[in-house]
Structure formats: C-alpha cells, structure tokens
Amino acid sequence: MTGCRVSVDTVLFRLGLARLQVLLLRRLRPPFAGWSSLPGGLLHPREELQAAAVRILRQRAGLDDVYLEQLFTFGDPARDPRGRVITVAHIALVPPATPLPAGDASWTPLHALPRLAFDHRRIVDYALQRLRGKIEYSPVGFRLLPEEFTLTEVQEAYEAVLGRVLDKRNFRKKLLSLKVLRPLGRARKVGAHRPARLYRFEESRWEGVRDKGNVFVF
Amino acid sequence: MTGCRVSVDTVLFRLGLARLQVLLLRRLRPPFAGWSSLPGGLLHPREELQAAAVRILRQRAGLDDVYLEQLFTFGDPARDPRGRVITVAHIALVPPATPLPAGDASWTPLHALPRLAFDHRRIVDYALQRLRGKIEYSPVGFRLLPEEFTLTEVQEAYEAVLGRVLDKRNFRKKLLSLKVLRPLGRARKVGAHRPARLYRFEESRWEGVRDKGNVFVF
DNA sequence: TCAAAAGTGTTAAACGTACACCCATGA
DNA sequence: TCATGGGTGTACGTTTAACACTTTTGA
Structure with a gap:
C-alpha cells in the first residue's frame, strides 16, 4: 500500500x-x-x-x-x-x-x-491567528526584529501583529519588567529628534519568565 | 512521483x-x-x-x-x-x-x-503538554466530564490534567464568574454527606468569555 | 525655535492568592 | 453524634489600564 x-x-x-x-x-x-x-x-x-x-x-x-x-x-x-x-x-x-x-x-x-x-x-488566516495568540505569551515577536532594536520598534512589531495600537507607557513598563532585554548603552540617531536607546533580546533570560507563570500580554 | x-x-x-x-x-x-x-x-x-x-x-x-x-x-x-x-x-x-x-x-x-x-x-508527552496549556484558556476540560457534573468534579478534572492541587474557594469563584455553567437546581446524593449541586456546561455562553479577553487560569 | 519621536509616573479597578469554618447528610 | 464531602467570604498584594507632559535632537 x-x-x-x-x-x-x-x-x-x-x-x-x-x-x-x-x-x-x-x-x-x-x-x-x-x-x-x-x-x-x-x-x-x-x-x-x-x-x-x-x-x-x-x-x-x-x-x-x-x-x-x-x-x-x-x-x-x-x-x-x-x-x-x-x-x-x-x-x-x-x-x-x-x-x-x-x-x-x-x-x-x-x-x-x-x-x-x-x-x-x-x-494564511490560520497562521495569523496563531501568531497573534503566540506573541502574547512567547518571545516570538523578536524574530521579526533585527538583533538590535529600539523599544518603539518592538511596540510597532506587536501592533502590526495584533492589529491594534498599544499604550506606549504600559507597553514599555511591561516589556522592561520581564527583564529579557539587555540595554546596549548606545542609541540610534535618525532624524531631528531624540535618539532611541538600543536593546538586544536575551534568549537565556526568557526561561525564568515562563516558569514564573508570567505572560506577555499587552 | x-x-x-x-x-x-x-x-x-x-x-x-x-x-x-x-x-x-x-x-x-x-x-x-x-x-x-x-x-x-x-x-x-x-x-x-x-x-x-x-x-x-x-x-x-x-x-x-x-x-x-x-x-x-x-x-x-x-x-x-x-x-x-x-x-x-x-x-x-x-x-x-x-x-x-x-x-x-x-x-x-x-x-x-x-x-x-x-x-x-x-x-503522549506532547499531547499532555498541549492539554495542560489549553485547559487554562479554553473549555476543553468539560469534554472529560459527563453532561451533568458537580463543581468538585470539575476541580478534580483540572487537578488531574494540571497535576497539582487547586484551592477550592478560588476555583469555584473563578469558574462561576465565567457564567458558562447552568445550575440544574438538582443535587446528587452519594454517601453520608451533603449532596452536591449539579451543573451543565453551556457551550453557547463561552463565546463572550474569549471575546472579553477573559481566560481560564487557576 | 520648531517639529518629531523618545522617554517617563500615578491612580483606580480588576484580578489572583492565601486562608478556615459551617452545612447537610446517612450511618 | 460523628464522619464525610459540600459550600462559602475576606483581606492583601499584584497586575492592568487609563491618561499627558518633558526631553533630546537636527533642521
């Protein structure tokens, strides 16, 4: 057969x-x-x-x-x-x-x-549904970003995936509280405005987050 | 080919x-x-x-x-x-x-x-992992129960799947707050103790729960 | 000095968690 | 009356959600 x-x-x-x-x-x-x-x-x-x-x-x-x-x-x-x-x-x-x-x-x-x-x-529809679900409790979102990124870029990625706008202050507070980003101490200058600090996602710091039952919802 | x-x-x-x-x-x-x-x-x-x-x-x-x-x-x-x-x-x-x-x-x-x-x-290992994850935000748990069940039976189902004991009062409070159970107004008598009230899961009431972003975590 | 994006805190409401006793029943 | 499992409330800490202004920069 x-x-x-x-x-x-x-x-x-x-x-x-x-x-x-x-x-x-x-x-x-x-x-x-x-x-x-x-x-x-x-x-x-x-x-x-x-x-x-x-x-x-x-x-x-x-x-x-x-x-x-x-x-x-x-x-x-x-x-x-x-x-x-x-x-x-x-x-x-x-x-x-x-x-x-x-x-x-x-x-x-x-x-x-x-x-x-x-x-x-x-x-495609099902993939989007799954991505939307998964980005809220797992760090897959960072796979859509370059190695070094600004907090605004992370927020834009989440907004693009979820299809809705998020509150800047709440988003940053939550994201930083997870302690999975390493600040690079450098900033990126683009255009006539304040430069944005750069960060990197530290895969190794993610483990603790799941274990604590902490999730990643905005 | x-x-x-x-x-x-x-x-x-x-x-x-x-x-x-x-x-x-x-x-x-x-x-x-x-x-x-x-x-x-x-x-x-x-x-x-x-x-x-x-x-x-x-x-x-x-x-x-x-x-x-x-x-x-x-x-x-x-x-x-x-x-x-x-x-x-x-x-x-x-x-x-x-x-x-x-x-x-x-x-x-x-x-x-x-x-x-x-x-x-x-x-089997992966199935258990998935079931554990899913029972926390979806009503699949009721598929492990008969049509009519007591709150203690629901809790036992959750404990069996999650592999840990849950607080009775918190479990009941959360479960009832979801408003997905219909009390049948009847009780089941077994043994020398207070009879347990019977409930039924109302699939149709679940929709609102997901929409409200409400989840099912214990 | 202006425009543009970066960065920052507080408050109120909802939710999660810990915890102990009375109730109804049949033996 | 006792043993058994059913049923209930409160207080505290944490998390979420709503909300607006100051900072830094280059043009």
Missing part, C-alpha cells in the same frame, strides 16, 4: 513599513497559473518536515536561517485538483532587513492579499 | 479515579510486537485527516462521538522501522463513563505508562 503525497508550505512573515507582510510566489504553471501561492514543495523521501521547509525557503526564496515552527496539517482530499496532497503548513519569521527574494517572489501586505492558490488563504 | 505513507494516531484521554488515563492498544505483530501503542492507522485515499481519526477510534476502540483536535505532525524519517510513515497526531477527550473498549485496548494511567512503540511516548 502506498500513500498520498505530502507537501510542506510556509507562511513567511516579515515587517515592512510597520505592516505585516507575507512572502508569496507567482505560479507559472497550472493549476492556478498566474495566481499567487505560499512557498511550498513536496517532502523528499528521507527528509524531516522542518528540513523540507528550510530547503524550500532556500530554493524558492533564497533565505537561510529563519525561525520556523509547524502550524497545522491540512488534509482536505480536494485541496489540490491534481490529486491528493496533504500539506504540513509552517510559520516562519524573518527580520525586516531580509533581502528581497528572487524574481517570482514578493512581499505582500497581509491586508491586501490577492487570491491565493489551493487552500492557501485559509492557511 | 508518489509520496510516503500517512498515518493518524490519537492520544485519547479520560479521567479514571481522579487520574488522567490514556487508551493504549497491545500490538500483536511486528514491529514492536507485544508493546503498547496509540490507536492509529493509515489514512485512506479520499479521507479527511479528522475523519480518519474518527474511523480508527470506532474500529479499534468501539468509540463514537469523541472530542477531537489535531495535535502535531511527526515526520522523523526513521520513526517507523518498516519505512517512511509520517503521522498526524490528534488529541481526543471522552467522559469517564465511556465503556471499556474491546479486548486489546486498555485505559492506562498517565503516570504509569509502559514502553510505547514507535515515537508514541513523545506523542
């Missing part, structure tokens, strides 16, 4: 202009020729699921070293008109400076998605 | 003697003959993933009408010695009165698991 085909699709998020963006590819051939789709591809015979997602992001978008987690497995028997393919969807996050990928790939703002091939719209 | 095989495995939880139990099957044939394993089986060609889980629970454990949700997809290329099989793991919850299933299936307390076939131990 042989099985069905298995693919891996990835919803790759990045921040652009204080908006969440998703990486989409333009499909060149049927089915759904001319439509946009998530970067994805078939699982190789001896490949881990996550390794497949990494390989596909490298091949199709020239990206390396991204944060990845499994999202959900979509198995509607009719999701691919060519025949049964179940897909293991993933979420990936990259910092804003990530270079614009090759020709047929582009960053698309989440609020202006075109029609997507297959059930990819459902996958 | 043909794919690998896809199976569906389910971690089926129930409460027994105020302890969490898992349904295990005894394997009759290799690989892992004589070991215990989760109820699982191969996905059929035109079958939804969740439908496969339902079918397998009916076939292998004689169960119907269980609460089911997808857990995670495990894809280690070496997880099955016979060849590549990726498995879409699910969590299922049933109330305590669920009849003891057929011959080769048995309820096993979580704290006394035998060696499990394949990577099933990892799957």
Whole structure:
C-alpha cells in the first residue's frame, strides 16, 4: 500500500513599513497559473518536515536561517485538483532587513492579499491567528526584529501583529519588567529628534519568565 | 512521483479515579510486537485527516462521538522501522463513563505508562503538554466530564490534567464568574454527606468569555 | 525655535492568592 | 453524634489600564 503525497508550505512573515507582510510566489504553471501561492514543495523521501521547509525557503526564496515552527496539517482530499496532497503548513519569521527574494517572489501586505492558490488563504488566516495568540505569551515577536532594536520598534512589531495600537507607557513598563532585554548603552540617531536607546533580546533570560507563570500580554 | 505513507494516531484521554488515563492498544505483530501503542492507522485515499481519526477510534476502540483536535505532525524519517510513515497526531477527550473498549485496548494511567512503540511516548508527552496549556484558556476540560457534573468534579478534572492541587474557594469563584455553567437546581446524593449541586456546561455562553479577553487560569 | 519621536509616573479597578469554618447528610 | 464531602467570604498584594507632559535632537 502506498500513500498520498505530502507537501510542506510556509507562511513567511516579515515587517515592512510597520505592516505585516507575507512572502508569496507567482505560479507559472497550472493549476492556478498566474495566481499567487505560499512557498511550498513536496517532502523528499528521507527528509524531516522542518528540513523540507528550510530547503524550500532556500530554493524558492533564497533565505537561510529563519525561525520556523509547524502550524497545522491540512488534509482536505480536494485541496489540490491534481490529486491528493496533504500539506504540513509552517510559520516562519524573518527580520525586516531580509533581502528581497528572487524574481517570482514578493512581499505582500497581509491586508491586501490577492487570491491565493489551493487552500492557501485559509492557511494564511490560520497562521495569523496563531501568531497573534503566540506573541502574547512567547518571545516570538523578536524574530521579526533585527538583533538590535529600539523599544518603539518592538511596540510597532506587536501592533502590526495584533492589529491594534498599544499604550506606549504600559507597553514599555511591561516589556522592561520581564527583564529579557539587555540595554546596549548606545542609541540610534535618525532624524531631528531624540535618539532611541538600543536593546538586544536575551534568549537565556526568557526561561525564568515562563516558569514564573508570567505572560506577555499587552 | 508518489509520496510516503500517512498515518493518524490519537492520544485519547479520560479521567479514571481522579487520574488522567490514556487508551493504549497491545500490538500483536511486528514491529514492536507485544508493546503498547496509540490507536492509529493509515489514512485512506479520499479521507479527511479528522475523519480518519474518527474511523480508527470506532474500529479499534468501539468509540463514537469523541472530542477531537489535531495535535502535531511527526515526520522523523526513521520513526517507523518498516519505512517512511509520517503521522498526524490528534488529541481526543471522552467522559469517564465511556465503556471499556474491546479486548486489546486498555485505559492506562498517565503516570504509569509502559514502553510505547514507535515515537508514541513523545506523542503522549506532547499531547499532555498541549492539554495542560489549553485547559487554562479554553473549555476543553468539560469534554472529560459527563453532561451533568458537580463543581468538585470539575476541580478534580483540572487537578488531574494540571497535576497539582487547586484551592477550592478560588476555583469555584473563578469558574462561576465565567457564567458558562447552568445550575440544574438538582443535587446528587452519594454517601453520608451533603449532596452536591449539579451543573451543565453551556457551550453557547463561552463565546463572550474569549471575546472579553477573559481566560481560564487557576 | 520648531517639529518629531523618545522617554517617563500615578491612580483606580480588576484580578489572583492565601486562608478556615459551617452545612447537610446517612450511618 | 460523628464522619464525610459540600459550600462559602475576606483581606492583601499584584497586575492592568487609563491618561499627558518633558526631553533630546537636527533642521
């Protein structure tokens, strides 16, 4: 007895202009020729699921070293008109400076998605829902930021993901109280205003936060 | 190009003697003959993933009408010695009165698991972790209870899942403040002590709870 | 000196947590 | 009347949420 085909699709998020963006590819051939789709591809015979997602992001978008987690497995028997393919969807996050990928790939703002091939719209919707949930109790948000960032940038990331504005004073108070940021003692000067202090996220300090039952809600 | 095989495995939880139990099957044939394993089986060609889980629970454990949700997809290329099989793991919850299933299936307390076939131990561990997380912000806990229950039974369910004791007064205060239970105005008499009032979970009242950002933490 | 973004504290309400005794029942 | 589990309230500390002005800089 042989099985069905298995693919891996990835919803790759990045921040652009204080908006969440998703990486989409333009499909060149049927089915759904001319439509946009998530970067994805078939699982190789001896490949881990996550390794497949990494390989596909490298091949199709020239990206390396991204944060990845499994999202959900979509198995509607009719999701691919060519025949049964179940897909293991993933979420990936990259910092804003990530270079614009090759020709047929582009960053698309989440609020202006075109029609997507297959059930990819459902996958994107679910990915956003999951990201919104997760950012409130885990430090995934920092994966959307460069290594060194300002508090305003963190707040903008949270606002972009959650889709609502947050109170500056409360946000900073909460964020700093978690003691997971290391101040770099430097500031970044941009434009005719007060320079912003730079920080770095210290992964190692996060452990204590979960243990204390402390969460990360704004 | 043909794919690998896809199976569906389910971690089926129930409460027994105020302890969490898992349904295990005894394997009759290799690989892992004589070991215990989760109820699982191969996905059929035109079958939804969740439908496969339902079918397998009916076939292998004689169960119907269980609460089911997808857990995670495990894809280690070496997880099955016979060849590549990726498995879409699910969590299922049933109330305590669920009849003891057929011959080769048995309820096993979580704290006394035998060696499990394949990577099933990892799957059970992850399922418990997920259930613990989820019970704190969603009403899944009621799926482990009969339709009519006492507040003490709810608390015992939470204690069994979370693995720690909870304060009776605080638990009741919080639970009742959510306004998701309908008091039945009746009581259940058992033994030489005050009868316990019966309640029913009102699914329809849950919506407002999530919307208000209210959560379910003890 | 102006515009622009950075940075900062207080108060009131809600929530979480710790804690001990009376009630209703059947034996 | 006793043993058993059911049922209840208060006080304190912590967390959240609402809210506006001063600082630093370059143009």
